[in-house]
Amino acid sequence: xxxxxxxxxxxxxxxxxxxxxxxxxxxSGPPSVATDPAGAEVLIYLATRDGTSLVPVKRxxxxxxxxxxxxxxxxxxxxxPGEPWVLPLPANTRLQSVAVVDRVAYVDLSEEMIxxxxxxxxxxxxxxxxxxxTLAQLPEVELVQIFVGGRELETLMGHLDxxxxxxxxxxxxxxxx
Amino acid sequence: MGGGHNAVLDEDCxxxxxxxxxxxxxNLSGRVKGLIETEGWSLMRTGRAALVLAVILLFFIPGGPAxxxxxxxxxxxxxxxxxxxxxxxxxxxxVRSLASAIGMSLTWEPGAGRIEIQRQDKHIVMHINSRExxxxxxxxxxxxxxxxxxxxxxxxxxxxxxxxxxxxxxxMETAALHLSDATIVVSEILLxxxxxxxxxxxLTNTPVAYDTILLADPHxxxxxxxxxxxxxxxxxxxxxxGVARCLxxxxxxxxxxxxxxxxxxxxxxxxxxxxxxxxxxxxxNHAVDSLSWRDTDEGGELFIVVPPTAPYEIWRLVEPDRVxxxxxxxxxNAKDRTILLGGELVKQVRASQFLPNVVRVVLDVNxxxxxxxxxxxxxxxxxxxxxxxxxxxxxxxEPGDExxxxxxxxxxxxxxxxxxxxxxxxxxxGLRVILDPGHGGLDPGALGPSGSKEKDVVLDIxxxxxxxxAAVGCEVYMTRDEDRYVEFPERVRLAKEGKGDVFxxxxxxAFRFQEACGTETFYHPDKQSSRLLAEAxxxxxxxxxxxTDRGVKTRRxxxxxRESSIxxxxxxxxxINHPDxxxxxxxxxxxxxxxxxxxxxxxxxxxxxAGRSLGPVPEILPDAGENPAAAASEG
Ligand SMILES: [Zn+2]
Numbered sequence: 051x052x053x054x055x056x057x058x059x060x061x062x063x064x065x066x067x068x069x070x071x072x073x074x075x076x077x078s079g080p081p082s083v084a085t086d087p088a089g090a091e092v093l094i095y096l097a098t099r100d101g102t103s104l105v106p107v108k109r110x111x112x113x114x115x116x117x118x119x120x121x122x123x124x125x126x127x128x129x130x131p132g133e134p135w136v137l138p139l140p141a142n143t144r145l146q147s148v149a150v151v152d153r154v155a156y157v158d159l160s161e162e163m164i165x166x167x168x169x170x171x172x173x174x175x176x177x178x179x180x181x182x183x184t185l186a187q188l189p190e191v192e193l194v195q196i197f198v199g200g201r202e203l204e205t206l207m208g209h210l211d212x213x214x215x216x217x218x219x220x221x222x223x224x225x226x227x
Numbered sequence: 228m229g230g231g232h233n234a235v236l237d238e239d240c241x242x243x244x245x246x247x248x249x250x251x252x253x254n255l256s257g258r259v260k261g262l263i264e265t266e267g268w269s270l271m272r273t274g275r276a277a278l279v280l281a282v283i284l285l286f287f288i289p290g291g292p293a294x295x296x297x298x299x300x301x302x303x304x305x306x307x308x309x310x311x312x313x314x315x316x317x318x319x320x321x322v323r324s325l326a327s328a329i330g331m332s333l334t335w336e337p338g339a340g341r342i343e344i345q346r347q348d349k350h351i352v353m354h355i356n357s358r359e360x361x362x363x364x365x366x367x368x369x370x371x372x373x374x375x376x377x378x379x380x381x382x383x384x385x386x387x388x389x390x391x392x393x394x395x396x397x398x399m400e401t402a403a404l405h406l407s408d409a410t411i412v413v414s415e416i417l418l419x420x421x422x423x424x425x426x427x428x429x430l431t432n433t434p435v436a437y438d439t440i441l442l443a444d445p446h447x448x449x450x451x452x453x454x455x456x457x458x459x460x461x462x463x464x465x466x467x468x469g470v471a472r473c474l475x476x477x478x479x480x481x482x483x484x485x486x487x488x489x490x491x492x493x494x495x496x497x498x499x500x501x502x503x504x505x506x507x508x509x510x511x512n513h514a515v516d517s518l519s520w521r522d523t524d525e526g527g528e529l530f531i532v533v534p535p536t537a538p539y540e541i542w543r544l545v546e547p548d549r550v551x552x553x554x555x556x557x558x559x560n561a562k563d564r565t566i567l568l569g570g571e572l573v574k575q576v577r578a579s580q581f582l583p584n585v586v587r588v589v590l591d592v593n594x595x596x597x598x599x600x601x602x603x604x605x606x607x608x609x610x611x612x613x614x615x616x617x618x619x620x621x622x623x624x625e626p627g628d629e630x631x632x633x634x635x636x637x638x639x640x641x642x643x644x645x646x647x648x649x650x651x652x653x654x655x656x657g658l659r660v661i662l663d664p665g666h667g668g669l670d671p672g673a674l675g676p677s678g679s680k681e682k683d684v685v686l687d688i689x690x691x692x693x694x695x696x697a698a699v700g701c702e703v704y705m706t707r708d709e710d711r712y713v714e715f716p717e718r719v720r721l722a723k724e725g726k727g728d729v730f731x732x733x734x735x736x737a738f739r740f741q742e743a744c745g746t747e748t749f750y751h752p753d754k755q756s757s758r759l760l761a762e763a764x765x766x767x768x769x770x771x772x773x774x775t776d777r778g779v780k781t782r783r784x785x786x787x788x789r790e791s792s793i794x795x796x797x798x799x800x801x802x803i804n805h806p807d808x809x810x811x812x813x814x815x816x817x818x819x820x821x822x823x824x825x826x827x828x829x830x831x832x833x834x835x836x837a838g839r840s841l842g843p844v845p846e847i848l849p850d851a852g853e854n855p856a857a858a859a860s861e862g
Contacts, residue, residue, distance in 0.1 A: 101738035136740055142461050142477040165487045166479050169673030170737030171799050208666050211786040
């Protein structure tokens with residue numbers, strides 16, 4: 051094996067390494083939004099105007115906002131101008147606190163959640179699962195229990211049993227577009 | 228409504244006499260309503276009866292008799308020739324008289340039947356008998372065509388209101404239609420003390436229509452100002468004014484400003500239209516927090532915990548002997564309302580909400596006593612001792628005083644069911660149905676745009692259904708048959724124990740946006756017979772009501788479905804916050820059809836499940852239109 055062959059082999063290996071690196075870079079494509087330091091992609095659950103379904107809507111938020119608090123704050127911002135969806139919570143509802151313990155998120159919303167709520171089984175379901183589904187996209191959250199004004203609730207508007215934490219409900223969800 | 232039933236509302240009817248009836252009548256109704264809500268007892272029925280009556284007054288009575296609807300614009304009463312007219316179930320307004328009343332220009336071309344309206348930047352073109360219209364040059368499909376009747380040009384109310392951006396509200400209590408420019412602004416909200424009572428003022432730029440509700444858990448009063456926009460920042464602020472502890476304000480829907488006063492105790496209030504400047508004011512009652520008794524050397528002392536400014540009066544009744552203390556502008560908040568003493572002097576002390584604004588404390592005494600009342604820190608003390616040797620002070624009871632009848636206390640028992648009107652074949656004998664009208668009492672459920680409440684319409688539908696089922700011999704249990712708050716565990720108690728063949732929860736639906744409408748039925752997925760029941764009910768509701776079919780849905784998280792151990796369904800008959808469906812729900816004939824559809828659904832279910840049809844819907848009364856509601860009202 052001559053010196054020339056050896057050099058060719060090194061060149062080939064280098065080329066191969068370059069090709070592999072290039073291929074890897076190609077495969078991962080443009081840097082994913084989830085890892086971009088500028089922002090991460092999350093979903094908030096808004097509703098259709100006729101109150102039949104929830105719709106997962108994409109938002110880019112700061113990476114540090116990918117938290118229970120950040121998600122609820124993003125949800126409460128509601129739809130952007132021109133979006134066909136609606137926020138199924140009273141518009142002036144505020145987040146008081148949220149904590150995750152043993153995979154259960156306990157979220158405490160302000161009194162407006164009840165006082166400015168129009169009622170109805172449909173209204174109540176969409177309100178509750180907009181919150182539950184939005185929080186449950188976080189890997190650390192499996193169940194969600196909703197509090198209002200710091201109080202544990204038997205129900206929000208007289209239909210749903212809110213005494214125990216709820217699982218997310220995807221039967222209410224349709225895909226965007 | 229058959230095609231030929233055109234009820235023209237009588238414009239000559241003197242329903243209101245002079246002045247501005249809005250201020251006085253609303254004042255009264257607002258006050259009464261607030262007090263009623265506090266009490267949750269018989270007075271509530273007055274409210275229901277008034278609502279039903281107003282619907283009858285406002286809406287069509289087939290073929291004929293008429294009534295007046297007063298129209299207001301920006302809170303001001305308009306002349307009677309602006310009264311709406313109902314044609315084929317559509318509400319039309321005479322535009323010629325409306326034009327001068329609200330300041331719009333009207334061009335009328337009789338030959339072409341062309342109507343042209345200009346108001347500010349809004350331009351409308353309509354044609355008689357045509358449902359094609361134009362709004363600012365854009366084509367627009369009308370739900371009802373404009374009409375020419377008795378030389379009057381009639382145009383559909385909802386379109387006019389939408390096109391001219393007027394807000395519209397039916398007030399069922401005063402049989403009035405309120406139109407307003409959407410520029411009513413809530414400019415200021417104030418809490419202060421007036422003669423020791425907490426007073427809330429909601430200031431607006433023009434007289435307004437409003438509603439108030441007292442809610443529980445936490446106790447709070449909700450004031451809705453209709454047709455208004457919020458001119459102050461929304462938000463929450465803690466306050467310390469008498470019984471009020473927190474004030475919240477926000478925009479509730481596009482045309483309602485909602486003000487919430489959170490309370491330390493559930494107190495009644497008077498709501499009235501402000502006089503000097505426009506707006507709404509509420510005067511809150513004092514809370515009577517507790518009663519306590521202690522023995523003294525003389526005899527004993529009763530202490531009533533109440534704010535120092537609450538006026539009171541002490542007096543006596545004889546045969547049997549009693550001492551009575553009335554505390555005015557007060558609401559009873561004490562948990563223990565009876566103190567059993569069995570003493571030499573006093574047998575017992577009982578407190579009750581005697582009148583919506585008056586707390587009455589009665590001491591049942593053994594013969595004549597000496598009683599003196601005086602203020603102490605934190606309340607009123609009543610000292611009792613043996614009578615003085617010569618009883619100069621004992622009040623003479625005049626014959627007309629009827630002392631015993633004065634002591635009225637709310638009856639906690641269910642009133643007995645009104646009798647079944649007609650005996651049909653007993654096809655339902657032995658079948659036990661539990662009917663559960665949603666919400667009630669302090670929980671109004673969903674609200675309609677004109678102020679109607681879910682709790683009222685679902686109770687009425689349930690009572691109608693009860694009468695139909697009872698007529699064929701079913702045994703019917705009602706979780707409530709009057710306007711009262713029922714806790715969840717009590718609602719499902721029987722069904723949880725497995726008593727009854729069917730549990731049916733009846734609701735009216737709502738969503739934040741008015742696009743939502745239609746009928747849907749829920750059941751628990753683990754229960755096959757519940758599915759059969761839900762499907763039978765939904766199919767029947769669709770057939771009879773013909774609203775949008777939102778389907779039969781499974782849910783594990785609805786309270787009554789989860790807790791009941793018998794076949795159970797929850798129906799949402801229609802959306803009360805959808806303007807058209809609210810109008811339907813306020814129509815007794817529609818509610819009767821809901822009851823009939825549910826009857827047929829149950830009949831189908833019993834046939835599938837037990838091979839027992841309930842047979843045809845029994846004929847009850849020709850005027851079933853009002854009667855069950857009236858029965859509910861009078862109990
Ligand atoms: Zn309901």
